[in-house]
Amino acid sequence: MTKQKNREYKKSRKKPHHSKKQNSKQSSPQGNRKNEKSQGKPNTTDKHQRGKKRVTIEVTCSGLTSEGKGIIQWKGKQLEVANLLPGETAEVFVSKKGRFFNTELKRVINTSEDRANLPRLSYNEGVGCQIQHMNEQAQKRFKQNIIDELMKPFGKPEPIITMEHPYDYRNKNVMTFGMNKKRQIISGLYAENTHQIIPMERSIIHDPKADEIIQTIKGMMKSFKMQPYNEDNGRGFLRHVLVRVGKKSGEIMVVLVAASPMFKGKNNFVKALRKAHPEITTILLNVNKRNDSMVLGNQEKVLFGKGTITDTLCGLEFEISAKSFYQINPVQTEKLYTKAIEMAELTGEETVVDAYCGIGTIGLVASQQAGKVIGVELNKDAVRDAIRNSKRNGVKNARFYQGDAGEFMVQMAEHGEDVDVVFMDPPRSGSDEAFLSSLVKLKPKRVVYVSCNPETQARDLKYLVKYGYKVGEIQPVDMFPQTVHVESVAKLELK
Ligand code: SAH
Numbered sequence: 001m002t003k004q005k006n007r008e009y010k011k012s013r014k015k016p017h018h019s020k021k022q023n024s025k026q027s028s029p030q031g032n033r034k035n036e037k038s039q040g041k042p043n044t045t046d047k048h049q050r051g052k053k054r055v056t057i058e059v060t061c062s063g064l065t066s067e068g069k070g071i072i073q074w075k076g077k078q079l080e081v082a083n084l085l086p087g088e089t090a091e092v093f094v095s096k097k098g099r100f101f102n103t104e105l106k107r108v109i110n111t112s113e114d115r116a117n118l119p120r121l122s123y124n125e126g127v128g129c130q131i132q133h134m135n136e137q138a139q140k141r142f143k144q145n146i147i148d149e150l151m152k153p154f155g156k157p158e159p160i161i162t163m164e165h166p167y168d169y170r171n172k173n174v175m176t177f178g179m180n181k182k183r184q185i186i187s188g189l190y191a192e193n194t195h196q197i198i199p200m201e202r203s204i205i206h207d208p209k210a211d212e213i214i215q216t217i218k219g220m221m222k223s224f225k226m227q228p229y230n231e232d233n234g235r236g237f238l239r240h241v242l243v244r245v246g247k248k249s250g251e252i253m254v255v256l257v258a259a260s261p262m263f264k265g266k267n268n269f270v271k272a273l274r275k276a277h278p279e280i281t282t283i284l285l286n287v288n289k290r291n292d293s294m295v296l297g298n299q300e301k302v303l304f305g306k307g308t309i310t311d312t313l314c315g316l317e318f319e320i321s322a323k324s325f326y327q328i329n330p331v332q333t334e335k336l337y338t339k340a341i342e343m344a345e346l347t348g349e350e351t352v353v354d355a356y357c358g359i360g361t362i363g364l365v366a367s368q369q370a371g372k373v374i375g376v377e378l379n380k381d382a383v384r385d386a387i388r389n390s391k392r393n394g395v396k397n398a399r400f401y402q403g404d405a406g407e408f409m410v411q412m413a414e415h416g417e418d419v420d421v422v423f424m425d426p427p428r429s430g431s432d433e434a435f436l437s438s439l440v441k442l443k444p445k446r447v448v449y450v451s452c453n454p455e456t457q458a459r460d461l462k463y464l465v466k467y468g469y470k471v472g473e474i475q476p477v478d479m480f481p482q483t484v485h486v487e488s489v490a491k492l493e494l495k
Contacts, residue, residue: 054095068131085112115137129482148478154471168402173210177228210243246311251281324382325358343491350420360386372397406434413438430456440467447492
């Protein structure tokens with residue numbers, strides 16, 4: 001059972017924070033409609049988890065945190081409860097662990113109109129989907145509020161662009177392998193802020209075929225004597241399986257991430273996997289000996305096929321390597337890119353920089369309406385993909401460089417280059433001082449800032465506004481339905 005940690009605090013709500021590993025487990029989401037209220041009186045006390053005491057309290061939820069958790073008051077403290085909605089009265093387990101309080105929803109007593117009508121969850125389908133218990137309208141309101149609040153200093157954002165079928169959208173699934181106490185092989189996702197694997201067979205946001213392939217691999221392991229890796233003693237072989245699906249091309253890549261390059265019986269394994277899933281177009285072995293939370297290591301070997309998959313976005317074909325970044329929701333990505341390129345107001349003459357360009361997607365789509373495009377990206381494999389992708393699509397006016405985007409911009413500024421438009425799409429941590437200070441020296445007419453973390457986007461916008469830009473349109477896009485994450489694109493113009 002997943003516990004939600006609550007820091008003991010009484011004041012304002014926690015600052016918006018979106019961690020990559022936001023996992024929470026759905027527990028007893030459906031309640032019956034009764035209208036009882038009480039202010040956090042303990043109902044019962046029981047022994048739970050190696051004798052630790054927990055109490056059951058009945059409470060009414062007063063609001064939501066930016067992580068989608070319900071806020072409750074108990075004994076003068078503000079606590080957070082996953083899967084609980086404002087206005088709902090519920091029974092909640094509370095236990096204390098050090099300075100923290102763990103909470104867990106036991107039962108909803110009166111259900112909010114915002115609650116999604118979920119089917120009974122037979123697997124641990126809630127992991128990673130922090131707000132799947134909210135219906136579509138409630139999710140839309142929740143995300144709009146986050147963006148509206150953060151962007152207040154810059155103007156009023158447009159209504160968020162939602163997804164018509166907000167399920168099965170992820171084109172990349174990664175599952176971690178391990179062993180449970182009964183020494184059975186399990187695959188799933190880490191519980192929030194831990195390295196404890198919550199077994200998961202199916203998620204409502206994963207590509208169904210990708211989930212199926214991972215289950216097949218799990219089922220094959222015993223007969224191939226393939227051991228899951230054990231983080232504690234460093235023994236075993238298989239750490240993760242990553243499946244990437246070209247949603248339009250139908251191509252499928254399977255990456256077996258192992259602790260060692262010694263893959264006994266690999267030919268038979270590959271043969272059996274291909275027999276079970278003839279739709280797989282390439283299989284790779286990736287070796288990761290590290291002890292951090294990165295899934296992929298540097299060493300890679302193609303076991304079958306060409307080692308990459310292709311997919312189509314905005315009418316162009318893209319080749320994607322295992323280690324390259326590629327947007328995980330292609331349906332919404334097309335809407336995002338279309339909006340970003342519209343904001344750039346290109347006429348066919350401009351010199352355009354695509355910073356943090358990944359495999360070159362934004363720059364290559366924009367190149368059709370620009371004079372020339374210069375892309376910069378840190379990841380070597382992604383840059384190689386970007387160069388291949390410009391050739392594949394017959395693009396002649398785009399160049400891609402490998403390096404730190406900040407350093408690259410510093411050099412451009414030192415050389416006094418002429419740049420008309422900059423697209424920037426940094427990772428969650430946002431951009432840095434080197435990049436931003438050079439950007440304002442280069443003085444492009446327009447900057448289009450695409451972000452998967454509106455908090456760091458707001459921080460960087462503040463800098464750009466201070467140094468001569470004004471923020472125009474701000475367009476949130478729901479790239480990650482059922483989760484707390486939200487994408488946003490902002491247009492900036494030189495004052
Ligand atoms: N624009 C692309 C990729 C966006 S994700 C797309 O839409 O697909 C952010 C990208 O920034 C990743 O590809 C990551 O490898 C890259 N990146 C991270 N830090 C960087 C840095 N310091 N300099 C350049 N690129 C960086």
